[in-house]
Amino acid sequence: MALTKSIGKLSEILSEEPGINLGYCKDHARCNEAFCEMCKYMICPSCLMFGSHQGHKVLDPAKAAQVIRERIAKTQQLGKLAPEYSERFLLDIRDAKIKLAKTQTVAKDQVQESFKSIINTLKRRKEEIEDAVYTHFTDEIEAVDKEEIQWIEKQNLGKKLLEFSNSPDDEMLLNNSFTIMSAIDVLNESSRVKSASLINSVDLTSNIEGKEVGFAQIVRICDSIGKFGEIKNIQYRN
Ligand SMILES: [Zn+2]
Ligand SMILES: [Zn+2]
Incomplete structure (x- = not known):
């Protein structure tokens, strides 16, 4: 059974590697004693026997260290550890960043x-x-x-003419004859019909190149103005 095999291994590990401090398991309050190869994680014996690493393949710390060193x-x-390796990608990425910001x-x-x-x-209109x-x-x-x-x-x-006619004073009447006759002329002028023009409503239709565009249509046009134009993809190595 995998579990007993792993536990067997673990006890070997314990005897082989005393002295190394591999940290503390927070789940079981025990010292970590092995490396779970599947989870790439240091675990304690309880992790392996009852915890979330049951059945996982474990390595003893010395072997694990060796495997890790080999991988490095x-x-x-x-060539992937040299700063120049990442630098090439960083240049590309930063270039993309600059282009994004500019655009x-x-x-x-x-x-x-x-x-x-x-x-x-x-506003002007x-x-x-x-x-x-x-x-x-x-x-x-x-x-x-x-x-x-x-x-x-x-x-x-009119009032004045009535006053003149109500007065028996002929002398005053005659002395004001010009004024009186002129007033009579004015009052006899034929009345003309005048008109005032009222604006009941403002027509907000627009005429564009000979075509009538209603106000509601203009509002609709404004409401839908704008979308992304040309979209250009830039590539960067990742
Ligand atoms: Zn544990
Ligand atoms: Zn595991």
Whole structure:
């Protein structure tokens, strides 16, 4: 049975390697005594007999040390322990990092610039339309105000003429004849129909190259602006 075989080995190990401090097993509060080859881990006898390493192949510490040294040496022979080995990959990776950072800045700037232009255009257009609405209503109200003043004057002329006619004083009537006749002319002017134009709504349709684009459509267009353009993959060795 694998377990008894392993335990047998473990007792051999114990007699062979006194004195080496292999650390302490936190799970079993015992000293570690063997190397679990499967888990690459120093373990205590309880780990092997009852713990999570049951049935795992173990090595005695001296053998384990030898195996580990051999593995290091092999890796060294392949040149993989020299800093220059990692350096080649690091150069590639760092180059990729720089390219990523640069491209991020370009993309960020592009988004900022493009949206600034849309936002500024909308702001300007809003102000233009607001100005147009303001100017229109100011002009219309001014025109109506003028008419009001004229009719207040006519009302006063009417009152004055009544006063003249109610007075028996012919002398005063004759001395004011020009004023009186002019007032009568003014009051007899035929009335004209004036109109004021009201803007009940603002049409926010846009005409683009002869094509009508509704406001809801414009909003929809704004709502879906922007996606990733060309995506370029850069490779780095790993
Ligand atoms: Zn243990
Ligand atoms: Zn194990």
